[in-house]
Amino acid sequence: MFSVLDMFTIGVGPSSSHTVGPMVAAHAFVASMRDAGLVERTDRVRVTLYGSLSLTGLGHGTDRAVMAGLEGNVPATVDTQHMLRIRETCALDDTLNLAGVRRIGFDYDRDMVFDKWRRMAAHPNGMRFQAFDADGNLVDEQVWYSIGGGFIRRGAPDDLMIGIHERPPEGSSFADEDGGDSGTDFGPEAPYPFSSGSELVALCREHHLSIAELVWANETATRSAVQVRTDIDKVWRVMRECVDHGCTSTETVLPGGLDVPRRAPRMYERLASNSDVLKRGRSRRDAVLESSDAAWVNLFALAVSEENAGGGRIVTAPTNGSAGIIPAVLHYYWHFMDDANEEGVVTFLLTAGAIGYLFKRNASISGAEVGCQGEVGSACSMAAAGLAAVLGGTPEQVENAAEIGIEHNLGLTCDPVGGLVQIPCIERNAMAANTAINAVRMAMLGDGSHIVTLDQAIETMRETGEDMMAKYKETSKGGLAVNVVEC
Numbered sequence: 001m002f003s004v005l006d007m008f009t010i011g012v013g014p015s016s017s018h019t020v021g022p023m024v025a026a027h028a029f030v031a032s033m034r035d036a037g038l039v040e041r042t043d044r045v046r047v048t049l050y051g052s053l054s055l056t057g058l059g060h061g062t063d064r065a066v067m068a069g070l071e072g073n074v075p076a077t078v079d080t081q082h083m084l085r086i087r088e089t090c091a092l093d094d095t096l097n098l099a100g101v102r103r104i105g106f107d108y109d110r111d112m113v114f115d116k117w118r119r120m121a122a123h124p125n126g127m128r129f130q131a132f133d134a135d136g137n138l139v140d141e142q143v144w145y146s147i148g149g150g151f152i153r154r155g156a157p158d159d160l161m162i163g164i165h166e167r168p169p170e171g172s173s174f175a176d177e178d179g180g181d182s183g184t185d186f187g188p189e190a191p192y193p194f195s196s197g198s199e200l201v202a203l204c205r206e207h208h209l210s211i212a213e214l215v216w217a218n219e220t221a222t223r224s225a226v227q228v229r230t231d232i233d234k235v236w237r238v239m240r241e242c243v244d245h246g247c248t249s250t251e252t253v254l255p256g257g258l259d260v261p262r263r264a265p266r267m268y269e270r271l272a273s274n275s276d277v278l279k280r281g282r283s284r285r286d287a288v289l290e291s292s293d294a295a296w297v298n299l300f301a302l303a304v305s306e307e308n309a310g311g312g313r314i315v316t317a318p319t320n321g322s323a324g325i326i327p328a329v330l331h332y333y334w335h336f337m338d339d340a341n342e343e344g345v346v347t348f349l350l351t352a353g354a355i356g357y358l359f360k361r362n363a364s365i366s367g368a369e370v371g372c373q374g375e376v377g378s379a380c381s382m383a384a385a386g387l388a389a390v391l392g393g394t395p396e397q398v399e400n401a402a403e404i405g406i407e408h409n410l411g412l413t414c415d416p417v418g419g420l421v422q423i424p425c426i427e428r429n430a431m432a433a434n435t436a437i438n439a440v441r442m443a444m445l446g447d448g449s450h451i452v453t454l455d456q457a458i459e460t461m462r463e464t465g466e467d468m469m470a471k472y473k474e475t476s477k478g479g480l481a482v483n484v485v486e487c
């Protein structure tokens with residue numbers, strides 16, 4: 001049964017689709033080999049990355065994530081420092097500790113293949129895992145897809161392959177499937193299953209429930225209330241730790257070669273020391289720069305996004321590239337609302353999760369599938385919904401805020417410079433967090449009635465993503481990625 005809390009998984013930076021998903025897939029591959037007794041027969045493993053994973057995988061750490069997964073690690077608990085060094089560690093003797101139990105040969109140049117010319121028709125983030133015995137015989141072969149937000153889906157070794165710029169033939173892509181992502185069904189136990197924004201609002205009306213109350217009932221249909229609450233508290237704790245780490249990091253530059261500076265620590269020092277600038281007789285210019293709520297929201301978003309870019313522990317929300325937006329708006333609620341409390345945090349996350357579910361089910365949260373509108377746009381919409389809910393918005397006002405949050409991100413392309421989740425991603429999180437808050441201002445001053453529905457905006461996002469050229473979908477072959485010269 002799908003849980004809306006699956007929209008908030010604890011993982012590792014810098015990318016949910018290119019780091020978290022591939023690690024989960026590699027782990028699933030070795031777990032199934034272990035169950036089938038094949039690990040002992042394996043002397044070598046080859047991994048081939050296709051499509052977007054091959055084009056931007058190096059910058060996103062896909063290779064390191066896959067290697068960590070092959071060693072038996074999972075994103076929630078992997079040692080982030082080990083991950084940063086794993087390629088060099090394995091290169092010392094060209095071996096890898098398969099499933100954590102068997103040291104096998106692993107020559108990075110031979111066994112980690114970036115196929116930049118082909119992609120799998122079903123999804124741009126395809127991976128092929130092959131295991132060989134000592135005589136070079138194939139022991140096992142599996143195809144997996146990283147479908148966004150850290151979610152994976154298994155394919156078959158003979159799945160259709162096409163050229164990197166080819167459009168998938170009709171019916172061959174997951175995007176063609178009716179009803180969206182098959183991994184997003186509520187089980188029969190859920191008392192209030194919904195598949196669209198209009199259904200969600202209608203259910204709330206009919207049963208006199210808020211969106212958060214309705215989602216809570218679904219979540220606790222198969223798990224205890226204590227367990228659900230524990231999971232939510234854990235998500236909130238990791239979000240807070242992430243903001244803290246980002247604000248106090250002693251690293252000055254992000255990894256990857258672009259020499260992008262970490263800005264959150266300096267910004268934090270300045271904001272924290274000048275938080276009362278008007279009273280202290282500072283200029284209005286300083287006040288505008290430093291004392292507005294927006295400056296703090298920027299800081300929260302940059303702190304998380306920089307942690308993500310640095311390969312730190314992160315809550316995927318709903319993806320890693322967009323992971324700064326929801327924590328930034330939630331911290332805004334936490335620090336700037338007088339009556340903020342833990343119950344409000346629960347309401348925020350359950351509501352945001354419900355909206356994220358609609359994006360994942362009916363369109364996509366994968367930048368490689370629909371561009372950045374699917375990542376930052378979805379997160380902006382989710383954050384707007386969460387904030388509207390804790391401000392006492394009706395289900396209609398929450399839906400309105402969520403709709404504004406995505407509408408003005410429609411068409412947003414994914415063009416990360418150098419294939420790194422840094423430019424434009426980090427600042428884009430700050431911009432979208434403030435957009436979400438602004439969306440709430442507009443929605444809460446209305447009565448919830450509006451012309452474009454959230455469902456229409458989500459469908460528009462899906463169609464726009466389908467029409468978007470591949471070079472704007474996490475391939476680093478268009479946009480800023482080609483107009484910013486790399487030194």
Ligand code: SF4
Pocket residue numbers: 321322367371372373375376413414415416420421422424425428474
């Ligand atoms: S541009 Fe957007 S979708 Fe692309 S990597 Fe950055 S945050 Fe993700």
